[in-house]
Structure formats: structure tokens, C-alpha cells
Amino acid sequence: MNTDCNALAELLFPDVCDTPESLEQRFPQRELQEGAVVSRMAPSPTGFVHLGNLVQGITSERLCHQSGGVLYLRVEDTDAKREVPGAVEVLIEALSHYGICFDEGATVDGDCGDYGPYRQRQRRDIYHVYAKKLVAEGKAYPCFCTEDELSAMHERQEAEKANFGYYGKWALWRDRSIEDIKAALDEGKPWVLRFYSQGFVENKIKFTDLIKGSLELTENDIDHVLLKSDGIPTYHFAHAVDDHLMRTTHVVRGDEWLPSLPFHLQLFSALGWKCPKYLHIGPLIKMDGDSKRKLSKRKDPELALTYYRSEGFPTESVYEYLMGVLNSNFEDWRRANPDAPVADFKFSYKKMNPAGSLFDYAKLCDVSKNVISRMSAQEVYEKTLQWALEYDADFGAILKDNKDIALRTFAIGRGGKKPRKDIAVWKDAKDYMGFMFSELFEVKDSYDERFDKADIKAALNAFLETYDPADSQQEWFDKIKAIGERIGFCPDMKAYKASPESYKGSVADISMFLRVAVTGKLNSPDMYEVMSILGQDEVRKRIVSMTEVL
RNA sequence: GGCCCGUUGGUCAAGCGGCUAAGACACCGCCCUCUCACGGCGGAAACGGGAGUUCGAUUCUCCCACGGGUCACCA
Numbered sequence: 291m292n293t294d295c296n297a298l299a300e301l302l303f304p305d306v307c308d309t310p311e312s313l314e315q316r317f318p319q320r321e322l323q324e325g326a327v328v329s330r331m332a333p334s335p336t337g338f339v340h341l342g343n344l345v346q347g348i349t350s351e352r353l354c355h356q357s358g359g360v361l362y363l364r365v366e367d368t369d370a371k372r373e374v375p376g377a378v379e380v381l382i383e384a385l386s387h388y389g390i391c392f393d394e395g396a397t398v399d400g401d402c403g404d405y406g407p408y409r410q411r412q413r414r415d416i417y418h419v420y421a422k423k424l425v426a427e428g429k430a431y432p433c434f435c436t437e438d439e440l441s442a443m444h445e446r447q448e449a450e451k452a453n454f455g456y457y458g459k460w461a462l463w464r465d466r467s468i469e470d471i472k473a474a475l476d477e478g479k480p481w482v483l484r485f486y487s488q489g490f491v492e493n494k495i496k497f498t499d500l501i502k503g504s505l506e507l508t509e510n511d512i513d514h515v516l517l518k519s520d521g522i523p524t525y526h527f528a529h530a531v532d533d534h535l536m537r538t539t540h541v542v543r544g545d546e547w548l549p550s551l552p553f554h555l556q557l558f559s560a561l562g563w564k565c566p567k568y569l570h571i572g573p574l575i576k577m578d579g580d581s582k583r584k585l586s587k588r589k590d591p592e593l594a595l596t597y598y599r600s601e602g603f604p605t606e607s608v609y610e611y612l613m614g615v616l617n618s619n620f621e622d623w624r625r626a627n628p629d630a631p632v633a634d635f636k637f638s639y640k641k642m643n644p645a646g647s648l649f650d651y652a653k654l655c656d657v658s659k660n661v662i663s664r665m666s667a668q669e670v671y672e673k674t675l676q677w678a679l680e681y682d683a684d685f686g687a688i689l690k691d692n693k694d695i696a697l698r699t700f701a702i703g704r705g706g707k708k709p710r711k712d713i714a715v716w717k718d719a720k721d722y723m724g725f726m727f728s729e730l731f732e733v734k735d736s737y738d739e740r741f742d743k744a745d746i747k748a749a750l751n752a753f754l755e756t757y758d759p760a761d762s763q764q765e766w767f768d769k770i771k772a773i774g775e776r777i778g779f780c781p782d783m784k785a786y787k788a789s790p791e792s793y794k795g796s797v798a799d800i801s802m803f804l805r806v807a808v809t810g811k812l813n814s815p816d817m818y819e820v821m822s823i824l825g826q827d828e829v830r831k832r833i834v835s836m837t838e839v840l
Numbered sequence: 841g842g843c844c845c846g847u848u849g850g851u852c853a854a855g856c857g858g859c860u861a862a863g864a865c866a867c868c869g870c871c872c873u874c875u876c877a878c879g880g881c882g883g884a885a886a887c888g889g890g891a892g893u894u895c896g897a898u899u900c901u902c903c904c905a906c907g908g909g910u911c912a913c914c915a
Contacts, residue, residue, distance in 0.1 A: 334915050369914055437913080453842055454911055482913050491843080508843055518913040525915050549844060549910040572846080573909075582907065614864085618853050621864060643853080645846045646908070653852065653865050663878085708878045767874075783873075801874035813876035 294468045299426035301472065302483070306415070306422045313419060317405050317535045326359035329540045330395070330533075331385070334366045335377030339384040340593045341574055341585065341649070342544060345612055347390040349571065350542045352637035354393075359539070363395035364532060365409045368522045384595050388605050389632075405536040410528050417523045420531055420561060421483055421516060429560045430516055432481040433463040434474045455512040457487065464513060483517035487556065495552060500569045502545070502644045510552040526550060530557040538566050545570040569639055572646035585649060592649070602677045602716030604665075606632075607658035614657065617641040628664055659711040667701035670713070674700075677716035685720050688727050698823045699723045702815045710815065725809040726824065733810040733836070737803070745794060747840050748777050749803045750833050759826045763818045774800040807836035 320328060329350040333343055354361040363382070367373055379398050385391075394403025401408050424430035433456070435443075440456075447454050463471075464486065474481070489509035497505045516527040523531070533541060548570050558565035573584045574593075585593040592598075598608050613620045613632065623635050662670060671693070678686035689696050700723070703710035712722050724730035737746060752773040761769070771781035778794040780786035786796035805814055808829055814820060821829050 332915090336915090366915065372914065433913095440912085448841085451841070480913095502845070505844080512911090515913050520913080522913090524913070528915095544909095545845070546909055547915090551844095570845090575908080584908070615852070618864085621852095625864095641854095647853090648851065650851055650865070656865055659877095703877075706878090710877050712877055770874075796874085798874045805875065811876090815876075817874070 295428045296426050298431070298468055298471065299422045301468075301475065302425055302432060303418050303422040306418050308415065308419045310419060310423055313416065313535060317537065320360065320537045322360070323358045325357050327353045327357045327540050328360045328362075328536075328538050329354050329542055330362045330364050330536065330538055331390075331392075332364045332366050332529075332532075332543075333381055334369060335373050335381065337374035337377040337380055338587060339381055339595045340587065341595065341612070342593075343381075344385070344388055344390070344595060344608070345574065345616065346542050346544065346571060347385055347388075348609065348612055349569065349616060349637075349639070349642070350540070351390050353540060353542070353639065355633070356637060360393045361391075362403060362405070362536065363392045363397075363408065364536070365396045366525065366528065368410050368518075368525065368528060370411075370520075370522075387599075388595070388609055410532070411522060413528075413532070414521060416535070417517065417527060417531055418521070421523075421527075424485075424516070424560060425483070427560075429486050430483050431463060431466070431486055432471055432475075433461075433484045433513075433515075434479045434481045435462060453491070456484065456514075457512045461513050480519040482515045482519050484513040485516050485553075485557065485560070487511050487513050487553075489552070489556060495555065497551065497555065499548075500540070500567055500639050501572075501642045502548075502570055505548075507548075507552045510550075510556055512553070514550075514553055526553060526557060529554060530561060530563070533566055534558070534561070534563045540567045540569060542569045542571065545572055569642075571642065572644060575646045575648045582646075582648060584646070592651070600681055602674075602681070602718075603654070603658055603714075604661055604673060604716075607654065607661045607714075610661060611654045611657040613637075614653075615647050624660075655714040658714040662713050663704070663709040663711045667697050667704055670700045670704075670719075671697050674716045674719045678719075682717070682720065685724075685730075688729055692727055695726050695823055696723070699726050699815075699820075702819045712815075722815075725811065725814070726820070728828070731810060731832070733806065735806055735810065735812040737806060741795065741799065741803075743840050745777055745779075746803045747837050749773055749779075749800050750807060750837050750840075752776070753804060754830060754833055757826070757829070759822060759829075766818050766821075770800050770804070771797050804833070807833045 320326075322328070331343070331347050331350060333339075351361050353359070365378055378396060382392075382396075382398055394405070394408075395401070396406075396408040407413055421430060425432075435456075439462075443456075443460055444454060446452075447460070452460075461484075463484070487510055489511045491508050491511050493509040494506050495509055497507055499505055514526055515524050517523050529541075532538075551568065551570075555565055575582045576585050576590060576592075587593055595608075598605075609632065610620070610624065613635070614624075617635075617637055619641060620635055627634065665673075671689070674696075675686060675689045678689055680686075700719075713719055720730070725732075737743075753770070756769045756773070758765075774795075774797050775781045779800050780793040780796045783796060783798065786793055786798075790796075801817060802812065805817055806812060808814075808817070808824070809820060824832075
């Protein structure tokens with residue numbers, strides 16, 4: 291048997307010249323401090339970067355960089371059919387945009403690091419060394435089944451209510467003689483390499499996942515494909531070989547991989563390797579009608595990272611929201627350390643929830659308002675401008691041409707102990723401050739019908755008469771009170787609330803008359819500030835035109 | 841269908857055998873206040889169900905229900 295296995299290995303992989311030993315030497319153990327985590331992101335280059343990638347990326351990145359370890363990028367391009375040109379660039383760009391930077395691995399212009407190549411298709415020869423070894427040891431064998439045969443098998447299994455898959459009596463090529471194999475090979479039939487599973491579904495294995503805790507799984511009895519007919523490995527085989535040779539200590543991935551974990555464990559064991567620690571992250575869920583489901587690439591635009599960019603969420607907001615989902619104590623930490631860099635937060639996988647989390651848009655907006663409220667006016671201006679130039683060109687041009695006004699408007703109520711929180715996404719800036727620019731100013735709201743138009747007009751005219759841009763805020767406000775008092779509006783809010791029926795209204799209403807005239811809206815930031823930024827001429831012009839339409 | 845994971849207020853979540861079961865978002869009320877925003881105070885709101893183990897279960901075990909994931913030469 292053993293001689294047969296060796297002969298088969300030679301027959302299948304005549305060109306392999308490297309040995310497992312030489313590869314071990316080529317990729318030695320990393321010399322890192324005690325407890326250093328080596329992890330990776332291993333996406334397939336589909337051109338679509340989603341929240342799940344980021345969640346996994348943040349987790350890996352924190353674990354590595356908090357421990358003095360290494361984070362690398364490996365491109366899982368084993369499925370040529372799904373590959374999209376330029377996807378690697380898109381991915382690297384998107385992740386670095388969110389602060390995920392790699393220490394080694396695939397880069398835009400090649401590889402960086404001693405454990406490459408980091409693109410799986412370029413590692414073909416490496417996989418074949420181990421494929422040959424497994425065959426020689428009787429742990430893998432070629433299978434010549436066609437797609438049709440396989441699907442026929444699946445149907446029969448369905449009819450017999452048997453478990454699906456290539457195993458036991460269904461594994462047609464499992465114990466074939468070398469003569470049969472030779473014959474098939476001579477006919478030029480395509481073949482895949484399958485794992486010779488020694489597992490039984492009757493057996494349970496115990497395993498501890500760093501996030502899920504202790505698990506009891508069923509042993510794998512399926513002879514999974516190791517190498518596809520083009521000689522390129524499947525995910526499973528590549529995972530074992532790469533993570534071993536690249537000296538990965540922690541594998542962070544979505545929990546959709548949990549069902550194949552028993553197989554991976556078997557593979558590591560068959561190859562004689564210690565398996566890495568695993569962290570299986572629960573999925574991001576969303577409400578769909580009354581039920582929940584995993585966020586889907588096809589149906590949910592909010593899964594794509596580009597969505598947040600075009601909506602105008604600062605990258606920090608998305609990052610901090612996700613950090614809060616991963617480690618819920620992050621929120622408390624952030625409140626206590628409003629200005630500290632996120633890297634100061636002690637991230638722990640132990641705080642991660644084993645279940646999936648529902649994506650909460652309202653929460654994201656709240657986080658984002660807080661993030662933006664901590665920024666300087668300058669920063670808000672720059673980021674709004676950057677966003678607008680890309681997604682709202684007209685607004686972008688206005689911001690660019692009116693930098694001073696924009697900057698001063700963003701500065702209203704900013705920087706203090708209790709900053710305004712009006713903006714969750716850059717898009718909000720337009721509604722918030724559009725009236726500051728003549729191009730966007732329009733009267734959107736109207737006066738409450740309970741007010742007499744003559745009173746409104748009188749108040750506006752009185753304001754025009756007494757308005758002096760040199761007034762202090764107190765002087766300005768005193769004048770408004772006086773105007774109101776003269777026409778029967780209470781100047782003192784407390785007195786007004788005590789007996790509202792004694793007055794036509796209050797000083798708040800007089801302010802509102804001005805506010806609608808000047809900003810076109812019922813709500814706005816501080817009127818005194820707004821007026822001083824707009825300037826006397828513009829303020830007068832707007833009030834005059836309001837008196838004309840009344 | 842097989843296998844696996846999960847289940848604390850509307851949502852995110854603390855909790856890890858004994859608590860009046862944190863906190864945040866959203867919601868409601870009040871206060872502050874020239875509107876809004878901010879801030880302050882308060883309110884409503886939860887351990888899926890059933891058996892065990894235990895002096896005592898949200899916490900441990902089992903069963904059920906529900907939800908999710910996975911069963912490819914895709915990752």
C-alpha cells in the first residue's frame with residue numbers, strides 16, 4: 291500500500307521538487323515578543339468591501355497591534371471566475387481609509403514581507419508540495435468524478451434521505467487501485483484531489499473558540515476537495531497551508547465557517563501541524579419585515595462600505611460604531627476619554643458577543659453626531675467640502691467659494707463643554723447651514739397663523755430701524771425684547787409662561803419672526819451669531835424682502 | 841432533512857449561583873432656553889417555554905420552541 295501511495299504521489303505530482311522541510315526553513319517561526327498575535331485579512335478579490343470585512347479587520351488589527359504582533363493581507367484569489375480586476379487596490383484603499391493598515395502582505399504594487407507570495411494563485415507550487423505529501427501518506431487521493439456524476443449522487447442521497455456529500459460508500463474513488471487511477475489519467479480525465487477523511491459522524495470533538503467558547507462539533511467524514519481540477523487549492527487547503535507557513539497565530543473569520551471547522555482541524559492534524567486559535571464572529575443582522583436575517587450583499591446597500599462614504603459618514607463614526615458593537619464598554623471609555631485616540635482603548639476579544647448583532651442605523655447616527663461634535667470647525671469644513679466635491683458638486687462649489695462663512699458657521703456652538711450635535715453625516719450640513727449662502731437661501735417655513743401679519747411686519751420694521759451690527763449679544767437681545775414689548779409681546783419668558791393669555795406672544799416669537807425672515811426656517815443656530823456672519827447688508831435685505839411679501 | 845450556533849427591555853448590550861437585573865440608542869414627560877441643538881432630571885420597558893441540579897438560578901444540565909448559519913471543483 292505504502293509503495294502504491296508513493297508511486298501515486300509521484301504519478302500525480304511529478305514536478306514537485308521542494309520538500310516540506312525546505313519550506314519550514316524558508317518560512318521560519320517569527321521572532322516576536324511573548325503573546326504577540328499574528329493574524330491576517332484574507333479576502334477574495336471580488337471588488338466589494340463590506341461591513342463584515344471591516345468588523346473582521348478591526349478585530350484582527352487591534353489584536354495584532356495591541357500585542358506587538360503582525361497583521362498581513364493575503365489575497366484569496368483561488369476562484370478566478372469571481373475575481374474582479376483592481377479589487378485588491380479597492381480593498382486596500384477602503385481599509386486604510388478606515389485605519390486598517392497592514393504590516394506585510396499583498397500591496398498595490400506587489401508583495402511586502404518574508405512569508406509570501408501573498409496571492410494564493412502564486413503559491414501553487416507550495417500547495418503541491420503538501421498535496422504530494424498527503425498522497426504519499428495515503429491521506430489524499432485523486433477523484434475523477436464529473437459534475438454530472440456528482441449531482442446525480444446528490445439526487446440519490448436526497449431520495450435515500452442520506453446525508454449529502456462525498457463520503458463512505460459514495461466516495462467512488464476513495465480506495466481505487468493505482469491501475470484504475472493510471473487508466474483514468476491516461477484517458478486524460480480531469481481530476482481533483484480529495485482528502486481521505488478518517489472521521490465519523492458518530493464522533494464528537496470538543497473545541498474552544500475564543501469568541502464562542504467551548505463547542506461540541508461532529509467529526510467530519512466527508513472527503514472534501516483539496517485541489518481543484520486546475521491544480522489550485524480550495525479555501526480549506528489553502529487556509530491550512532498558508533496560515534501554517536505564514537505563522538498565523540489567530541484566525542479571525544465569520545462564523546459561517548464554523549461548520550467546516552472540524553475539517554480544518556483534521557487537515558492541520560493530517561499535515562502534522564498545530565492549528566491556530568480561532569475567533570468566529572457572529573454575523574451582522576438586519577430587520578427584514580418581522581424577521582431578522584444576515585445582511586446580504588444583493589439586497590442591502592448598507593452592507594457596502596461605499597454606502598457610508600457616499601452618505602457622508604466620517605470614517606471615524608463607522609469605526610467607533612463598530613468598535614462599540616464589538617466591545618460594548620468602548621462607549622463608556624469614549625465618554626470618559628473624549629479626545630483619546632482609539633488605539634488607547636483596550637480591545638478584548640473576551641467582550642465580543644458570540645451571537646450576531648443587529649445593525650442599528652439610529653445608533654450609528656448618534657455615534658456619528660458625537661464624533662463630529664468633537665471635531666474642530668476647520669476639520670468639519672474640510673471633510674464636508676471633501677464629501678460635497680465628490681457627491682454634491684453644487685454644494686461643494688459653494689463651500690469652496692465661501693470658506694470664511696462656512697468656517698464661522700460651523701464654529702457656532704462648537705468647542706465648548708456642550709457642543710451642538712446637528713450633523714450626523716456630511717449631507718446634513720446642507721440643511722443645517724444652506725441658508726447662509728445666497729445660492730441656497732429660500733424661505734422654507736412659514737409663520738404660525740395665530741400671529742397677526744401686521745405685528746410681524748411691525749416687529750421686522752422695528753428691528754430694521756434699531757439694528758446695529760456693532761451691538762453685543764446682550765444689546766442685540768435687549769432691543770428685540772423692547773420691540774416686542776412695544777407691540778404686546780412679553781419680554782420675559784418666565785412672566786410669559788406664568789400667564790400666556792395676557793400677551794400676544796413672547797420674545798421667543800419675536801425672535802422667530804426674525805429667524806424665518808433671515809434663515810427661512812423655524813429652527814436655526816444662534817440668531818445673533820448667524821446675523822453677524824451674514825453681515826448687515828444681507829440681513830437687512832432678507833428682512834426687507836420678507837416685509838414685502840407679508 | 842443532517843450538522844452547528846444563538847435567545848436579557850423596541851435596538852445594542854452589562855451580568856458570569858444570591859443584585860431593587862447596569863449603561864447607551866430610540867421613545868415619552870419635565871427643567872434650562874430667543875427656536876433648534878446641547879445639557880440636567882425623571883418615566884415606561886427585558887432574562888423565550890418546561891423540567892432538573894442547588895438552600896438559592898438570568899447565570900449550570902437536559903428537552904422544546906423560535907431565530908440564524910452551513911451542507912460546491914465559492915470563499
